[in-house]
Amino acid sequence: MMILSGDPPRSRVLSILLVVIILALAATPFLFPGAKAMNVAAQICIFAALVASYDLLLGYTGSVSFAHTMFYGIGSYAIAIALYSMGPVWAAVATGIAVGLPLAALLALAIGLFSLRVAAIFFAMVTLAVASAFQVLASQLSWLTGGEDGRSFQLPELLRPGTVLISKSLIGFELNGRVLTYYLVLIAAATMILCLLRVVNSPFGRVLQAIRENRFRAEALGFRTVFHLTYANCIAALVAAGAGMLNALWLRYAGPDTSLSFTIMLDILLMVVIGGMGTIYGAIIGASIFILAQNYLQALMGAASKAAADAGLPLLPGLLHPDRWLLWLGLLFIASVYFFPTGVVGRLRGAGSAKH
Amino acid sequence: MTDLAASDPLPKPKRDVAPVLLPVALALVMIPFVGSTSSWVTLTIASLAMGMMIFIMASGLTLVFGLMDVLNFGHGAFIAVGAYIATLILLPLAGSLQADSLWLNLAVLAPAALLAMAASGVLGLVVERVLVLPVYGQHLKQILMTTGGLIVAEQMLYALWGPQIIPLPLPASLRGSVIIGDIAIAKYRLLAMLVGLVVYVAIELTLNRTKIGLLIRAGVENREMVEALGYRIRRLFLGVFMTGSALAGLGGVMWALYREQVHASMGGDLTVLIFIVIIIGGLGSISGCFIGALLVAMVANYGGFLVPKLALVSNILLMVAILMWRPRGLYAVTSR
Amino acid sequence: MSELLTLSGVHTHIGRYHILQGIDLVIPEGRTTMLLGRNGAGKTTTLRTIMGLWQASSGQIRLAGERIDQRSTPEIARLGVGYVPETMAVFSDLTVRENLVLAARDGPLDDKQLDWVFGFFPALRRFWLSRAGSLSGGQKQMLSIARAIIEPRKLLLIDEPTKGLAPAIVMALIECLREIKRKGATILMVEQNFFAARELGDNVLVMDNGTIVHRGEMELLAADVALQERLLGLSLEAHQ
Numbered sequence: 035m036m037i038l039s040g041d042p043p044r045s046r047v048l049s050i051l052l053v054v055i056i057l058a059l060a061a062t063p064f065l066f067p068g069a070k071a072m073n074v075a076a077q078i079c080i081f082a083a084l085v086a087s088y089d090l091l092l093g094y095t096g097s098v099s100f101a102h103t104m105f106y107g108i109g110s111y112a113i114a115i116a117l118y119s120m121g122p123v124w125a126a127v128a129t130g131i132a133v134g135l136p137l138a139a140l141l142a143l144a145i146g147l148f149s150l151r152v153a154a155i156f157f158a159m160v161t162l163a164v165a166s167a168f169q170v171l172a173s174q175l176s177w178l179t180g181g182e183d184g185r186s187f188q189l190p191e192l193l194r195p196g197t198v199l200i201s202k203s204l205i206g207f208e209l210n211g212r213v214l215t216y217y218l219v220l221i222a223a224a225t226m227i228l229c230l231l232r233v234v235n236s237p238f239g240r241v242l243q244a245i246r247e248n249r250f251r252a253e254a255l256g257f258r259t260v261f262h263l264t265y266a267n268c269i270a271a272l273v274a275a276g277a278g279m280l281n282a283l284w285l286r287y288a289g290p291d292t293s294l295s296f297t298i299m300l301d302i303l304l305m306v307v308i309g310g311m312g313t314i315y316g317a318i319i320g321a322s323i324f325i326l327a328q329n330y331l332q333a334l335m336g337a338a339s340k341a342a343a344d345a346g347l348p349l350l351p352g353l354l355h356p357d358r359w360l361l362w363l364g365l366l367f368i369a370s371v372y373f374f375p376t377g378v379v380g381r382l383r384g385a386g387s388a389k390h
Numbered sequence: 391m392t393d394l395a396a397s398d399p400l401p402k403p404k405r406d407v408a409p410v411l412l413p414v415a416l417a418l419v420m421i422p423f424v425g426s427t428s429s430w431v432t433l434t435i436a437s438l439a440m441g442m443m444i445f446i447m448a449s450g451l452t453l454v455f456g457l458m459d460v461l462n463f464g465h466g467a468f469i470a471v472g473a474y475i476a477t478l479i480l481l482p483l484a485g486s487l488q489a490d491s492l493w494l495n496l497a498v499l500a501p502a503a504l505l506a507m508a509a510s511g512v513l514g515l516v517v518e519r520v521l522v523l524p525v526y527g528q529h530l531k532q533i534l535m536t537t538g539g540l541i542v543a544e545q546m547l548y549a550l551w552g553p554q555i556i557p558l559p560l561p562a563s564l565r566g567s568v569i570i571g572d573i574a575i576a577k578y579r580l581l582a583m584l585v586g587l588v589v590y591v592a593i594e595l596t597l598n599r600t601k602i603g604l605l606i607r608a609g610v611e612n613r614e615m616v617e618a619l620g621y622r623i624r625r626l627f628l629g630v631f632m633t634g635s636a637l638a639g640l641g642g643v644m645w646a647l648y649r650e651q652v653h654a655s656m657g658g659d660l661t662v663l664i665f666i667v668i669i670i671g672g673l674g675s676i677s678g679c680f681i682g683a684l685l686v687a688m689v690a691n692y693g694g695f696l697v698p699k700l701a702l703v704s705n706i707l708l709m710v711a712i713l714m715w716r717p718r719g720l721y722a723v724t725s726r
Numbered sequence: 727m728s729e730l731l732t733l734s735g736v737h738t739h740i741g742r743y744h745i746l747q748g749i750d751l752v753i754p755e756g757r758t759t760m761l762l763g764r765n766g767a768g769k770t771t772t773l774r775t776i777m778g779l780w781q782a783s784s785g786q787i788r789l790a791g792e793r794i795d796q797r798s799t800p801e802i803a804r805l806g807v808g809y810v811p812e813t814m815a816v817f818s819d820l821t822v823r824e825n826l827v828l829a830a831r832d833g834p835l836d837d838k839q840l841d842w843v844f845g846f847f848p849a850l851r852r853f854w855l856s857r858a859g860s861l862s863g864g865q866k867q868m869l870s871i872a873r874a875i876i877e878p879r880k881l882l883l884i885d886e887p888t889k890g891l892a893p894a895i896v897m898a899l900i901e902c903l904r905e906i907k908r909k910g911a912t913i914l915m916v917e918q919n920f921f922a923a924r925e926l927g928d929n930v931l932v933m934d935n936g937t938i939v940h941r942g943e944m945e946l947l948a949a950d951v952a953l954q955e956r957l958l959g960l961s962l963e964a965h966q
Contacts, residue, residue, distance in 0.1 A: 098533050148710070155461050155673075158533055159665040160709070166662045167706045174699075296658070300541060307534060352549040361549065364541030368521065371534045604824050608817040615815040618777055619873070620803030620831045 037228060039235040043315055045382040052315060055322050059220060063213045070329075076216055076284045078325045079223040080277050085305045086227045086317035087273035092303075093312030094234050095266050096246035100299055101145065101161035104168045105138045105271040107294035109278025112137065114185040114288030115178060122188035127283075134275050142271030146264030169294050184289020189215070193283070219280045226273050231314050233269060242266055243312075297360070301328075304363060307370050310377025319378045332356045409677075409720035413684045420692050428573045433691045439579035441687035442586020443648060445680050447641030448664040448671075449593060450634015456610040456674020456723055458627045460522055461529065464536035465638055465664065466657030467543035471513055472506035472639025473646035473656060474547055477556055479505060487561040495561035503643050510639025513543075514632040522631070540658060547654035556652040564647075582644055589637065590680055597676060606630060610674050610723055666705050670712045672719030681720055685712075730755040730881055730912050731776070736785030736795070738768075738775045745771045747936035749785070753881070758913040760927035760944060762920070762958060767933040769916040770812055773883045776914075777809050778802045790880065804831075808874030812885040812916075814866045818859025822850055822869055825858050829873035843872045846902045864895035868902070875906060882906075884915040888922045900925050920958070924948045932957045 043049045055078075058065070062075040088102050112134025113127065120126035149160035172179050179185065189211070191197060197211035233239055245252040245259050253259050282288045301324065309320025339354035353361065370377070376384065417434050424430040451465045479502035480487065486498050521539050525531035560578055567574040597603035605626055609616045613623050645660070646652045667686050671678025686705055693704040700707075712720065731753040738746035745768050753759050761769050774780045776787060778799040787795040794802050803809070817825055826835060826843075844851045847868040853861060858869055867887055874882055887903070888896045896919065903926055907913065917923040923930070927944035940947075940957050947953055 092530070096530060098530060148713070155455075155529055156669065158461070158463075159669055163662050163666050163669075163706055163709065167703045171703065300537070303534065303537065349549070355549070357553070358545055358549050360541055361545030364538045364545060367538035367541065368535055371531055371538070372524065375531070601827065604820060604828055607819055608825075608828055611817050611819055612815050614779060614799075615811065615817070616828075617799040618779065618803055618809040618811070619829055620800050621828075622798075622800045 039228075039232040041231055041235045041314075043379075043383075045379075048315065048319075048379060048382040051382075052318060055318060056224075063216055064207055072212070072216055074325060074329050076219050077329075078322050079220050080280050080284065081302075081305065081321040081325055082318045083223040083226040083280070084274055084277035085302055085309065085321050086230045086314050087270045087277065088302050089306050089309075089311060089314055089317050090230055090234060090242075090266055090270045090273075092306055093310075093314075093316075094239060094242045094246065095263055097150065097263060097267075098158040099161045099267070099270075100158060101165040101168075102270070102274050102302055103294055103296070103299045104165045105142065105274035106278040106281070106298065107168070107172065107288075108138045108141070109134045109275030110282040110288035110293035111172065111179055111185070111278075112275070113279045113282040114187055117187040117189070118180075118185045122190050124190050127190065130282075131279060134279060135272055138271045138275035139268045142268045143264060146267040147260070150260050150263045150267070165299070166296075169290065169296070172294055173290055180289070182290060184287055184292070186287045189283065189286055193218070215283060219284055222276070222280055226276055227314065227317065230269075230273060234314060238262070238265070300360075300363070300367075304367050304370075306377075307367065308374070308377055310379030310381070313377070313379040313383075316377050316379040323378070328359070332359055335359065335362075406721065409681050412720075413681060413688060416685065416688055416692075420688075423696055424692065428571075429695070431573045432575070433695055434688075435575050435579055435583070437688040437691040438684065439576075439582040439586070439687075440648075440691065441684035442583050442590070443641055443644050444660075444663060444667055444687060445683035446586055446589050446644065447638050447660060448667045448679050448683055449589070449676060450630070450637045451664060452668040452671060452674055452676065452679040453606065453610075453630050454627075454634050455668065457606060457613070457623075457630055458609075459527070459529075460627075460631075461532055462517075462522070462536045463533050463661070464517060464521070464539035464543065465634075466659075466661035467517075467540050468510040468513060468635040468638035468657070469642035469645065469660055470547055470652075470654055470657030471543060472510045472642030473558075473652045474551060474556075474654075475509040475639070476502040476506040476643040476646065477558060477652055478502075480558060481556075484559075487559070490562045492563040495563045499561060503640055506639040506643045507636040510642070511632045511636035514635025515628070517635070518628055518631045540661075544654045544658060551654070553654075558646050558650055558652050560647055560650055578648065582648065585640075585644065589640075593676055602626070602629075663705065666709050668719075670709055670719055672716075672721040672723060674723035675719070675721035678719055678721035682712075728755050729753070730790060731914070732786075732788045733772075733776070734786050734788075736772075736775060736787060737783045738771055738780050739783045740771070740780060745780075745936055746775060746782070749775075749933075749936070749938060751931055751938055751941070753912060753914050754929070755912050756910050757928040758907050758911075758915060758926055759929040759931060760923040761914060761916045761931050761933060762918075762923060763933035763939075764959065765918075768936040769933055770885055771936075772933070773809070773811075773885050773914070773916060776802075776883060777807065806878070806880035808877075808879035808882045810870045810874045810882070810884040810887060812889065814870040816858040816861070816866045816869050816873070818857065820858055821855050822858055822861070823854050825869055825873055826850075826876050829876045831877065835876070839876060843876055846905055847872055864891050864899070867891065867899065871902070871906075875911070880912065882911055882913045882915075884913060886916050886918060888917065888919045896922060920954075 043052055059075050059079060062072055066072070084102070084106055088099070091097055091099050091102070113130035116126040116130035116133065120129060145161060145164060149157045173181055188194070193211045193215045195210055195212040198208060199211070199214065200209040202208040234242070241252065241257050241262050244255070245257065245262060249259055278293055281293060285292060305320035305324045306316065307320075308323055309316025309318070333356075335354050336356045339351045339356070342354055343351035352358065374381070417437075420433070421430055424433060447469055451462060454460050454462055479498065483498045486494050489495070517536070517539055521535040522532065525535055564578045564581060567576050568580065597607055605616060605621055609623050609626060616623050642656070645656065663686060667682040668679055670685060671680070671682035685708060689704045689708045690701060694701040716722065729752050733749045733751045736746055736749040737744070749772060761772065763769050771780060775782050778794070778797055778801070782795045785795065786793060789802070789805055789807065792805070794805065797805075817828070820828070826840075830836070849865050850869060850872055853865065858866065861869065871884070871887065874884070887899055891899065900922055903913075907926065915926065924944060930940070930942055930944045930947050931938050932940035947957075
């Protein structure tokens with residue numbers, strides 16, 4: 035209870051689901067050996083943290099930001115550039131963190147103070163504009179960022195796949211640097227999510243919700259809403275940058291496609307909506323569903339597309355082509371807003387409370 | 391009857407001209423920086439042409455927001471769809487376009503543009519009914535719905551036309567430049583300026599001289615009172631939405647010809663620019679949108695010429711500067 | 727005297743708040759009914775509910791026998807209800823003329839009608855082509871009322887027309903409204919200013935906590951100081 039900040043899942047099915055996901059993630063290196071499974075699991079961890087931080091903004095303050103991948107990218111690039119230029123040493127990781135986090139926070143502060151003053155709608159548009167400028171900037175400053183190619187780098191010795199800590203003969207399972215990195219990612223992501231849970235259940239989190247419900251009333255009650263919203267924006271940016279750092283460490287690479295693209299922004303939005311806004315837990319559910327679908331459904335789409343083409347159906351092969359994955363994503367997006375506005379968590383909680 | 395407050399001095403209607411002077415001042419200030427007069431004229435004409443095209447695309451969005459508080463993140467879809475639909479006429483009739491006769495060229499261009507506007511307008515109807523109507527008054531859901539709509543539209547274009555860039559050469563008679571002295575003015579830019587001006591004047595006349603226009607302006611200020619006077623504002627809104635979509639389609643065709651290519655991502659790419667324009671202009675204001683579009687285009691052209699590196703962030707800097715000066719944009723709409 | 731407007735058991739919720747808690751009232755044709763009550767009693771909500779700007783959650787509203795509680799605001803307006811909101815809500819970006827052009831929904835401005843309106847509000851003729859936003863508070867109120875009467879209406883809903891106006895202007899406004907009344911208009915008017923209410927009202931309704939707590943003749947209430955104090959509190963004295 036303490037660790038969940040007094041905000042349990044409040045639904046039996048949801049609790050079971052969360053426990054299963056967390057156990058599966060924790061046991062992935064043992065249960066599903068092989069690079070693909072661990073990749074998917076690591077992605078789920080990273081995105082769960084990233085989406086949870088976005089939920090702080092979208093679900094708890096009601097402000098739509100399109101700059102969240104920018105902070106994610108800042109984290110990724112900070113680690114990548116530091117390790118690329120300083121070599122695979124721990125000091126480089128520390129440098130990346132020491133540069134990346136304050137940079138993300140400062141930028142979030144600037145955007146917040148600038149655009150949260152007026153109307154929520156401004157914030158959405160301004161973040162979109164800033165994020166797109168940042169994206170162009172990152173691809174143009176190729177001496178720093180490696181441009182479209184991004185930056186690949188080596189990890190410190192301890193985290194390399196070749197580093198065997200405990201050999202297979204000893205425990206029937208090889209504990210190597212890769213597995214260690216995975217657990218680093220898992221634990222860091224879990225810590226960030228628990229921190230967010232603490233934030234939203236603090237008095238500060240309640241003020242945020244009051245602002246979301248009625249900004250004028252919150253202001254009339256004496257809360258400086260701009261300050262609170264900006265503060266939330268900074269916290270979200272910090273966690274997003276942290277998730278970006280994990281992403282870079284895991285991939286040993288940072289580039290426009292893996293850390294800055296607008297597609298990631300849409301993915302995040304979708305994960306929040308599917309999981310359930312304003313719940314934090316929804317982030318874990320949303321990320322798990324989405325990443326699993328992304329990794330395993332696309333193959334299915336490819337097969338379906340081929341089958342449709344073989345059957346000589348018009349149009350369908352094109353629509354089912356794995357590259358058209360985003361089309362179905364967009365449809366899912368609209369459908370979920372229409373039919374599923376409270377997401378999985380909202381649904382489960384609703385069903386749970388209806389029984390009482 | 392008593393003549394109430396007859397002695398009250400009536401404040402003179404204030405004409406807020408500072409924003410109008412801004413682009414003029416900017417252009418004049420640039421003369422010494424650019425150096426040669428011919429480059430300056432070329433850049434200025436380029437800015438005006440680009441600005442007019444952006445204005446055409448952005449005008450609908452700002453009115454839609456002003457009138458109904460609806461923010462359409464999918465506005466870019468109308469731009470891309472317009473451009474693609476136009477290729478249905480422009481590509482098969484490429485022969486006539488390459489004939490060196492202005493009238494023959496225009497005889498192909500005009501129906502293409504009209505078809506594009508019709509298609510975008512119809513798409514606007516569908517989007518308004520399916521994506522916007524169910525979430526009136528809910529900003530968050532509007533953003534989610536329309537963003538989803540943009541993705542779907544973009545992906546449909548990919549699925550139907552394929553992911554490749556479609557080249558769209560300019561008609562023969564619009565290629566090249568008119569030479570006056572040592573100044574070269576691209577012909578297409580002249581056309582773009584002309585069309586842009588016509589659209590701007592038409593919108594201003596509609597807003598100021600017709601009852602529909604009065605209703606739109608009144609509705610932007612206070613839609614409840616417009617309803618209390620007995621007008622069905624939702625029907626009006628649908629009309630504005632469709633017109634705005636059709637104009638975005640027209641802008642899409644013009645932009646595609648300007649760039650001489652069509653691609654599904656053009657809508658999404660231009661959305662950012664359009665947002666900056668309507669934020670600068672003051673959400674809901676047509677004159678503001680017009681000036682904002684010109685400013686953005688000027689900054690892009692002069693900036694690109696003088697400090698190419700800066701061009702990447704110049705729009706953001708412009709937006710920051712304008713909002714520092716007027717936090718609600720150049721012409722803030724009264725009620726917001 | 728026939729009943730023009732009746733509300734029976736009307737409840738209105740705004741968000742989580744239950745504002746109107748069962749309103750029953752009758753507005754007789756050709757008379758001016760004053761709706762009084764302290765702040766937050768639900769007077770403005772009553773007018774807005776009649777106008778369809780808030781949806782009644784239950785109960786019936788009838789205008790000349792026809793149910794209007796499920797109708798949309800534009801439909802209700804087209805049935806002949808004119809509305810002068812508390813905030814005046816003139817379109818400040820439009821000129822006086824344009825404001826009236828919009829108010830005359832069914833066609834061009836009728837010169838005779840216009841002269842009739844100018845008779846009440848000569849200032850409007852003088853500022854015909856000025857932006858409404860540049861008018862003074864009193865002139866805006868006149869424009870707002872002119873908008874409501876430029877076409878013949880069955881019923882006028884007027885929300886606190888004297889609010890925030892200087893005493894001299896209030897007097898003049900009362901004169902105007904008296905004149906409109908004399909032409910046979912049916913008016914339901916919210917008023918905090920008891921003096922204005924007494925001058926104009928034939929009937930009176932007093933609201934408290936979302937219900938009607940008193941119905942009667944204005945004359946009787948005006949003569950009965952004890953009743954005034956019981957219904958409206960002492961604060962009214964301050965208005966006089």
